[in-house]
Amino acid sequence: MNRRQFLASAGLAGTTILAGCGSLSSQSTRAPPLVENRPDATYRPTHAEGMGMAGMAQAGEYMxxxxxxxxHRFWTVTGTTAEKVDIRSKDSVHLMATVWDPETEMVLPVSAGLSITVERDGETVADKSPxxxxxxxMGFHYGDNYALDGDGVYQLSVRVNGMGERRLGALEGRFNEAGEATVEFDFAQGTRDQLSFEEFPDAQGERAAVDLMNMDMVPTSQVPEVSALPGTVLGTDKGSDGVYAVTWLQDAAFLADGESYLAVSARTPYNRVPLPMMSLDGTVDADGETVFQDALTAAVHPEIGYHYGAIVETTAQEPSVGVEIVAPPQVSRHEGYETAFLTTPSFSFSGG
Incomplete structure (x- = not known):
């Protein structure tokens, strides 16, 4: 099984972030049994775990x-199939990395991925991509379970690859190159065991979601409310439990004369977590003719967030738009998302 893994860290060890509400217990690395008859949609998981900050580092232009x-148990996704990854007895932690632009504080899903080498006393403990x-x-992040060699100080060498996604607005021309950093992570199992572990025996399986954590030191990976998207919102639709908002921009600074921009913002219900690494096709009809019919490109913009878009040569104010999901998000899922966002729906939005 191919893996893309990552983690890194510096000197914020000991900071604990709580997971939300529920019945609290601690010192558990064994997940409760999965919900029976899980819906093919977002659902409230059996439990939520707290998180400890290992640190922050600047890696080139990235934070x-x-x-x-x-x-954690989690599910990898290939095509439209999710495959469960069980916790191994030797696993010590689930390591997570969030990458963002320090200027706009926008979380950046980098499809080219990350890598990390974990060393201790000059010996390699782990070398894999998350x-x-x-x-x-926890929103969008890069993560995996790691088997560490007991308590102690670990050197974590991180490489964040350059972005292949289109970067627009204040992000244009940035993040072309990979960034690297080496930090230290002082791991103690006793500290890990003090993290919160919350179970939801009365609510698990409901069509709902656990709230995103409030992380003072790390931005939250959310896309804007639909009402806050720039341009003219042509509509929203829901398919395979993902929420898709389509907006049409005509006065963006990155557009030339005679151009407009189609943006499709795909997000989870409840928490507005972006759904990256999808394949989408789009069609734009204006004045009785098709002016665009092609794949949409993954892109990031400070006001639109992570989205799929295309520059279209038309000045039509409210065209008719068709969107086809060719492949669902090729991202792994924690419990509560593993049965959602796995099909390939199509949508249409009629302009004025």
């Missing part, structure tokens, strides 16, 4: 926030 929790992941309380 990286590094955190850890108990080892999975891009979505989690109800």
């Amino acid at each position: 990286v926030g590094l955190s850890y929790s108990f080892p 999975w891009p992941m979505i989690s109800q309380n």
Whole structure:
């Protein structure tokens, strides 16, 4: 199984972030049994775990926030199939990395991925690339379970690859190059065991989601409210439980004369976590003719967030738009998302 893994860290060890509300217990690395008859949609998981900050580092133009929790079960995705990854007895932590732009504080899903080498006393403990992941309380991040060699100080060498996504607005021309950093992570199992572990016996399986964590030192990976999207919002629709908002921009600074911009913002319900690494096709009809029919490009813009878009040669104010999901988000999922966002729906939005 191919893996894309990551983590890193510096001197913020000991900071604990709580997971939300529920019945609290602690010192557990064993997840409760999965909900029976899980819906093919977002659902409230059996439990939510707290998170400890391992540190932050600047890696080239990127900022990286590094955190850890108990080892997690999670699901990798290939095409439209999710495959469960169980917790191994040797796993010590679930390591997580969030990457963002320090100027706009926008979280950046980098499809080219990350890598990390974990060393201790000059010996390599782990060398793998993490999975891009979505989690109800941790949002979009890169993570995996790691087997560490007991308590102690670990050197974590991180490489964040350059972005292949289109960068627009204040992000244009940035993040072309990879960034690297080496930090230290002082791991103690006793500290890990003090993280919160909350179970939801009466609410698990409901069509709902755990709230995103409030992380003072790390931005939250959310896309804007639909009402806050720039341009003219042509509509929203829901398919495979993902929420898709389509907006049409005509006066953006990155557009030339005679051009407009189609943007499709895909997000989870409840928490507005972006759904990255999808394949989408789009069609734009204006004045009785098709003016665009092609793949949409993954892109980032400070006001639109992570989205899929295309520059279209038309000045039509409210065209008719068709969107086809060719492949669902190729990101791993924590519990509560593993049965959602796995099909390939199509939508249409009629302009004025």
